[in-house]
Amino acid sequence: MEDNVYAPPTANVVADAPAAGTGRFYVVAPFKFCLLFFFTLGLYQLYWFYMQWARYSRRHPQQTVWPVARAIFAVFFAHSLAKRLDEAVRERGERSDWAPIATATAYVVSQILGNVSDQLAARNIGLPYSDLIGTAMLVPIGLSLLRMQAAANRASGDPQGDGNRRLGPANYVWLVIGAVLWLLLFSNYLL
Template sequence: MHDGDADVRPQQDVYAPPRAPVGDVGRIRFDATRTAFHVVSLRKFWCLYLATFGLYQYFWLYRHWGQYRDWHREPLWPAARSIFPIFFMHALNRHVDDALRTSRTVHAWRPALSATMFVVLSIVSAIVGRVAARVDTMTQLDYLGIALLLPVGMAMAATQRAANAACQDPGGSANARLTAANWLWIVLGCLLWTLILIGLLAPVAPP
């Protein structure tokens, strides 16, 4: 193995990211798309998650499972695992925790608790959303549905911190900048938030 070969995976640590040539270490860390999990900074994560009213969750899960599949060459379907996350979140956290242990990376977290929080809060959020949709006017359920975005995001952020650590990029610096596509989604998300706020602030017509 040559130290400067970025395409050869280290044998002693299967979860370590590809290394850049020696002369480029100060300039390039690694390709965030060539790691066992999706690497993203927490700042970018929260920006996209909140701006898109939580819809970023589906892309986030798809990237995690897609990179895990490609890294381990396992026959799984990332799309299904992103559409039905409550059935696969515990598995994702177990895989991340296994990667931390294999790479001997110290990271304090509770994978089972984080996954359980995500599952329970996601189910509650779905129920609240369905019930609220049957009412023509805005009710306390609508406010609750919006408020649930934060704890669900916190459970996801716990997984992301661990995934970044497992990929040897705790700060997610390899994927910290907002791209043109990111900004497009942010703009669309802001339009969605505007419509939601108009609905929340609009006066309720008397019966």
């Protein structure tokens, strides 16, 4: 023990678990991610991409990153995000057990197929198959983003996403909006 009463404390005061919102990337628990993505018919991905790029931009202020543009035009930036997630996982000294390029490519191809089939359905071409294909593309899109989310969680030191596991009031609002969207979608199939 030191005799100097004016010396700063020497105890380790850094918390072991990262606080919510302080990770390198946007952290979300897998169940919460799936719930929000599928209930909103994939609209959640806009917010998800925005948050990933916003966190990256905050940690790299020397780089010009426009999170809104990268969220809107995600098909052009998915590979870049996957690469950065993989680099961050490796920087933590963890083994990278996912294929970032293949995952981003699966996202881009599925997103393009989904958009094309949605456009065909909007023009009454190939109904009901074009509409069903557009809806079915939510599965590979969601699964590829879930793989990227797992890497984001690991890169942020929260592999299970415990820092963002609970649903907040805004999440419930989006779940209700998503339920209405699903009802509208199913009513089109039934009528």
